[in-house]
Amino acid sequence: MSNHRNGRRADDGIVIAGGGLAAQRxxxxxxxxxxxxxxxxxxxxxHRPYDRPPLSKQLLAGERAGADLEFRDPAWYDANGIDLLCGVAASRLRPAEHQLVTADGGVLRYSRLLVATGGSPRLLTPLVGYDNVLALRTVDEALELRRRVVAGTRLAIIGAGFVGLEIAATARALGADVTVIEAAPAPLAGVLGETVGAWFAKLHRQHGVQVLTRRTIARVESQSAQARVLHLSDGSAVPVDQIVVGIGTDPEVAWLAESGVRVGRGICADADGRTALPDVFAAGDAAATFDASSGVYVPGSHWEAAARQATAAARLMLGLEPPRPAAPSFWTDQYGLRIQYVGRSAPDDAVAIDGDPDSHSFSATYTRAGCATAVLLVNRPRQLPAARALIEKEN
Ligand SMILES: Cc1cc2nc3c(=O)[nH]c(=O)nc-3n(C[C@H](O)[C@H](O)[C@H](O)COP(=O)(O)OP(=O)(O)OC[C@H]3O[C@@H](n4cnc5c(N)ncnc54)[C@H](O)[C@@H]3O)c2cc1C
Structure with missing residues (x-):
């Protein structure tokens, strides 16, 4: 790791803004x-670039340490001649000058730039400012949550998305008393539809989680900067020791305002990371990638897409062919189940289940106008190549 120099240079080579998975790839x-x-x-x-999926799984469970999640040790950056500037944020982009300004006033001139600044957790206004409210995006937040969640902790998780559900599963294994509060009719209903969402609710209830759907926070009762009781929209009340807000992330792109780069729900880019600006690429959760089937830019939020898009952008920077396109996919681990999803379904797509969901080994195939749009596999990892082939053939 080298010290950051404030001086201007004619060309600082390839600059990567952001230090997560996409940057590392x-x-x-x-x-x-x-x-x-x-x-x-x-x-x-x-911190040096590290992997985020274990934060809500093995790290929170106490099975892995923070340092284990780093992609590479310092010697790797030295051996590869990569100048890793930790604790230095990009604060402004001047594309006409090919310059990036850093928060400490440094100016770097890039030949090519990758924007890979990821995302930051959305805040929930009624819960801002309480000491016992956390989000989970960074290793520091995960370590703090690990310190706070022990057997008997009354943990409320706001939002039944993937990260919220993973935290619920891990916290149950630690003996916490877990309540999940979700505004939608079922967990993950917006991504997987209500049928599969209801299966997730059942899975969590079977493990002792209180899953409260169609409810929002109406009022917070507090004492000494601690939220003590969450009063919900249906009149019920949930006493809490600790709260995690998991209502999604927003791309970390505010620093690009006034740069001229097109920003919607992320920096607009194609699947290979090209933006509309010359020599500026984007990848990962900071990018919104054009999806030809729906005709809209879809924000990034998953590991495999970030890794592939960053690989593609790097190859384009060198004038090489990008890797072949891949259907979007992700995985989640809950209660020892490996759950994989490939494709992109809409909430009103038809869904056909193969297998018995109660046995915790089944697949769900989503279709629209007779075409498969996505496949969800629960504990059927061997079927992933076939599911991927189906989605890539039909889309
Ligand atoms: C708890 C958790 C569990 C997850 N589990 C899964 C999973 O099971 N499966 C799955 O597919 N995906 C999962 N994900 C999502 C996956 O980790 C992300 O999609 C992936 O990390 C995106 O990589 P990225 O490089 O785009 O962003 P990030 O990993 O967020 O990295 C961005 C980095 O850029 C830094 N940065 C931000 N702003 C600036 C700036 N202005 N200048 C410089 N640096 C900046 C940030 O501090 C951060 O270090 C999970 C995410 C979380 C948080």
């Missing part, structure tokens, strides 16, 4: 593909 692909240009990674966090 881009740097690794550049070096593996033969680039010997200078590479700089600017990472707002003080």
């Amino acid at each position: 881009c740097a690794e692909t550049l070096r593996r593909s033969g680039s010997d240009e200078p590479i700089r990674i600017l990472c707002a966090e003080t």
Whole structure:
């Protein structure tokens, strides 16, 4: 890790703004593909790039330490001539000058730039400012949550998305008393539809989680900056020791305002990370990628897409062919079940179940106008290649 220099240079080579999965993949692909240009990674966090999926799983469970999640040790960055600037945030982009300004006043001139600043958790206004409310995006937040959640902790999780449900599963294994509060009719209903969402609700209830759907927070009763009781929209009340807000993420792109780069629900990019600006690429959760089937830009939020898009952007920077397109996919682990999803369904797609959901081994195939749009696999990992082939053939 080198010290950040404030001085201007004629060209600082390839600059990567952001220090997570997409940043790391881009740097690794550049070096593996033969680039010997200078590479700089600017990472707002003080940690070296690390992997986030274990935060809500093994790290929260106490099975892995924070340092285990780092992709590479310091020697790797030195050996590969990669200047990793931790604790340095990008604060402004001047595309006409090919310049990036950092929060500490430094100016870097890039030949090519990757924007990979990820996302940050959405805030829930009624819960802002309480000491016992956390979100889970960083390793520091995960370690803090691990300290606070022990057997008997009354933990409320707001939002039954993937991260919220994973935290619920891990916290139950730690012996916490867990309540999940969700505004929609079922967990994950917006992504997987109500039929499969209801299966997730049942799974969590079977493990002792109180799953409260169609409810929002009406009022918070507090004492000494601690939220003590959540009063819900149906008149019920949930006493709490600790709260996690898991209502999704927003792309971390405010720093690009006034840069001229097109920002919607993320920086508008194609599947290979090209933006409308010359020599500026984007990948991962900071990017909104054009989806030809729906005709809209879809924000990134999953590991595999971030890794692929960053790999593609790195190869395009070098004038090489990007990897072949891949259907969107993700996985989640809950209560020892491996749950995988490939494709992109809409909530009103038809869904056909194969297998017995109560046996916790089944697949759900989503279709629209007779075409498969997505497949969900619960504990059927061997079927993933066939599911992927089906989705890629039909879309
Ligand atoms: C708890 C948790 C569990 C997850 N589990 C799964 C899972 O099971 N399956 C799955 O498919 N996906 C999962 N994901 C999603 C997956 O981790 C993300 O899609 C992936 O990390 C995106 O990578 P990224 O590089 O785009 O962003 P990030 O990993 O968020 O990295 C962005 C980095 O950029 C830094 N940064 C932000 N702003 C600036 C700035 N202005 N200048 C410099 N640096 C900046 C940030 O501090 C951060 O370090 C999970 C995410 C979380 C939080």
